[in-house]
Amino acid sequence: MILPLAIKRFDLAKAKKAAVKELSAEEKIKAAAKRIFTQKGFAATRTRDIAEEAGMNLALLNYYFRSKQKLFDIIMLENFKKFIHGIVIEVVHENATIEQKLEKVVAAYIDFLALNPDLPFFILNELRNNPTSIASTISDEINQIRNSFFKQLQQGNKKSKLPPMEPFHFVANLIGLTVFPFVGKPILQRVTNVSDSKFNALMQERKKLVPVWLKAIMNAK
Amino acid sequence: MILPLAIKRFDLAKAKKAAVKELSAEEKIKAAAKRIFTQKGFAATRTRDIAEEAGMNLALLNYYFRSKQKLFDIIMLENFKKFIHGIVIEVVHENATIEQKLEKVVAAYIDFLALNPDLPFFILNELRNNPTSIASTISDEINQIRNSFFKQLQQGNKKSKLPPMEPFHFVANLIGLTVFPFVGKPILQRVTNVSDSKFNALMQERKKLVPVWLKAIMNAK
DNA sequence: GTCTATATTCTGATAGAC
DNA sequence: GTCTATCAGAATATAGAC
Numbered sequence: 167m168i169l170p171l172a173i174k175r176f177d178l179a180k181a182k183k184a185a186v187k188e189l190s191a192e193e194k195i196k197a198a199a200k201r202i203f204t205q206k207g208f209a210a211t212r213t214r215d216i217a218e219e220a221g222m223n224l225a226l227l228n229y230y231f232r233s234k235q236k237l238f239d240i241i242m243l244e245n246f247k248k249f250i251h252g253i254v255i256e257v258v259h260e261n262a263t264i265e266q267k268l269e270k271v272v273a274a275y276i277d278f279l280a281l282n283p284d285l286p287f288f289i290l291n292e293l294r295n296n297p298t299s300i301a302s303t304i305s306d307e308i309n310q311i312r313n314s315f316f317k318q319l320q321q322g323n324k325k326s327k328l329p330p331m332e333p334f335h336f337v338a339n340l341i342g343l344t345v346f347p348f349v350g351k352p353i354l355q356r357v358t359n360v361s362d363s364k365f366n367a368l369m370q371e372r373k374k375l376v377p378v379w380l381k382a383i384m385n386a387k
Numbered sequence: 388m389i390l391p392l393a394i395k396r397f398d399l400a401k402a403k404k405a406a407v408k409e410l411s412a413e414e415k416i417k418a419a420a421k422r423i424f425t426q427k428g429f430a431a432t433r434t435r436d437i438a439e440e441a442g443m444n445l446a447l448l449n450y451y452f453r454s455k456q457k458l459f460d461i462i463m464l465e466n467f468k469k470f471i472h473g474i475v476i477e478v479v480h481e482n483a484t485i486e487q488k489l490e491k492v493v494a495a496y497i498d499f500l501a502l503n504p505d506l507p508f509f510i511l512n513e514l515r516n517n518p519t520s521i522a523s524t525i526s527d528e529i530n531q532i533r534n535s536f537f538k539q540l541q542q543g544n545k546k547s548k549l550p551p552m553e554p555f556h557f558v559a560n561l562i563g564l565t566v567f568p569f570v571g572k573p574i575l576q577r578v579t580n581v582s583d584s585k586f587n588a589l590m591q592e593r594k595k596l597v598p599v600w601l602k603a604i605m606n607a608k
Numbered sequence: 609g610t611c612t613a614t615a616t617t618c619t620g621a622t623a624g625a626c
Numbered sequence: 627g628t629c630t631a632t633c634a635g636a637a638t639a640t641a642g643a644c
Contacts, residue, residue, distance in 0.1 A: 191627075210430035210516070213620060223629055228621055230627095287511070293573040294508070295431070308578055334579040334589055335596070341571060342563035349570065350562060352514040357529055358555040368555050375556065379604045386603035412609075434638060444611060449639055451609095 192230045194220040196240070199227075203241045204288045208295070211238075242292055249289050250307045253278055258315045264323050267315070268380055272344050273373040279348045280369060286345045331384050339383055343376045413451045415441040417461070420448075424462045425509045429516075463513055470510050471528045474499055479536045485544050488536070489601055493565050494594045500569045501590060507566045552605050560604055564597045 189197065198220035202211050213234050217224040231237035257271040279286065322330035347354060347369065355365060410418065419441035423432050434455050438445040452458035478492040500507065543551035568575060568590065576586060 206516075207428075207430070209428070212618090214618095224620090225622080225630085226628065232621095234620065287515070290508070290571060290574065291512070293577075295427075311578065312580070332589075334575065334581055335593070337579055338568045338571070338575055339564060339600070341575070342567035343560060346563035346567040346570075347559045349567075350511060350559070353511065354555065354559055354562070356514075357532065358558055359533070360555055364555075368553075372556070378608050379560070382603040382607035383600045386599050433636090435636095445638090446612085446640080447610065453639090455638065 191220075191222055191226055195222055195227055195230060196237075198222075199231075199237050200241050200244070203238055204245060204284045207288065207291050208238050245285060245288055248282070249285055254311060255307060258311055263326070264318060264328060265326060265377070265381065268340075268377045272340075272376045272380075275344050276369055276373050276376075279345060280366065283348050283351065286349050290349065328381070328384055336380075336384075339380060343379060344372070347372070412441075412443055412447055416443055416448055416451060417458075419443075420458050421462050421465070424459055425466060425503075425505045428509065428512050429459050466506060466509060469503070470506055475532060476528060479532055484547070485539060485549060486547060486598070486602065489561075489598045493561075493597045493601075496565050497590055497594050497597075500566060501587065504569050504572070507570050511570065549602070549605055557601075557605075560601060564600060565593070568593070 195216065199216045202216055202219055211234075213227050214224055216237075217227055227234075227237065231240070253274055254271070257267060257274055260267075262270075316333045319333055319336055320330045322328050351365065354360070355362075360368070416437065420437045423437055423440055432455075434448050435445055437458075438448055448455075448458065452461070474495055475492070478488060478495055481488075483491075537554045540554055540557055541551045543549050572586065575581070576583075581589070
């Protein structure tokens, strides 16, 4: 009789699933895929690498996700949402002055990027390759930003004497000062001869500095 | 007799080489490789694409450059030198104040990037994949920057009341404000809804604005 | 030097046993 | 659901004719 053995196996599987730390094969693969795709991009990633990173078999990748492309699409969508939603939206929508929003959004972004340093490069990379496909999934969030924050920006703030500013320059400066250091980390570290721990400390400094700088830029000349 | 024909062929080849616009097969392949590698990176580029772009046969690529990797290494080295040398060095080495250098280097960089918009992303991308290999080839230039400009920066400028500044923040700000817009072009255009021609016009504006902003940053608070 | 045809290696995906 | 073994196609590289 083989039945008892089968039951035994089933119970073991249940026990594993009940354990808090234990991930299913599907989850392990997805997590591994997210790490590698985010770090190396679609083209440079091999499905074999993902399977190995997950400690799983290559065949399981296709069993759960059908193809490399479908798996990538899932990761990409999640990464995009993570990058935009929850960081920009909540900070941008509340009732607050430009100055207050600046301080919040910069600090939130830097904290977020310290935990996800590869994300901005991934976004930039895949956005170059995908002329349009992503556009629809994030257009809602972008429209919200445009309708709320950009208008506020172009009005300026009379109380604190903050003059209005061209939205493009403002966004380019905000992202350039806040997220670029993470994108350009390899070259910045090489040029300035800065260690990883020093880099992290400098990023923490920037949480205070960048909002001050951005205000100085708006008031310049 | 086949000899006369051979001579005829030889003369034709010479005539072609003499023509100003005519590139040799080797040069055509290298030029095509530079375009495609720079735009798509190593992994996403196929040797077939390069051969087709060059209007040449695939076998010639291996005849002249032995392998995809060796061809890429040549392009990468040239791109790195182009990016550092001639842009940074000449501007950084002359006898001038920080303010004067700032104006020159920003304008030179933006003009350069307008002609080579894919270059910074390429550098960033391949620097991520290559932990060390490139380091040696550019360390000389970097050391020159460190020894001349960084020292000047940390001394500040008493005449124009420019206080000294942490080199890392300065470089991060300079590159973030100057080259990031080109790296982040796809996302910036999407968020701010800006056309290609408008983008170029805004970049021209930044030639004047960024130096002013960088000075405002140094004097902030 | 240049081409066509082919060899070789890599990689995504599947078949089929358990 | 999971594994081993294998296939099919793509991509790099080479052999050999001209």
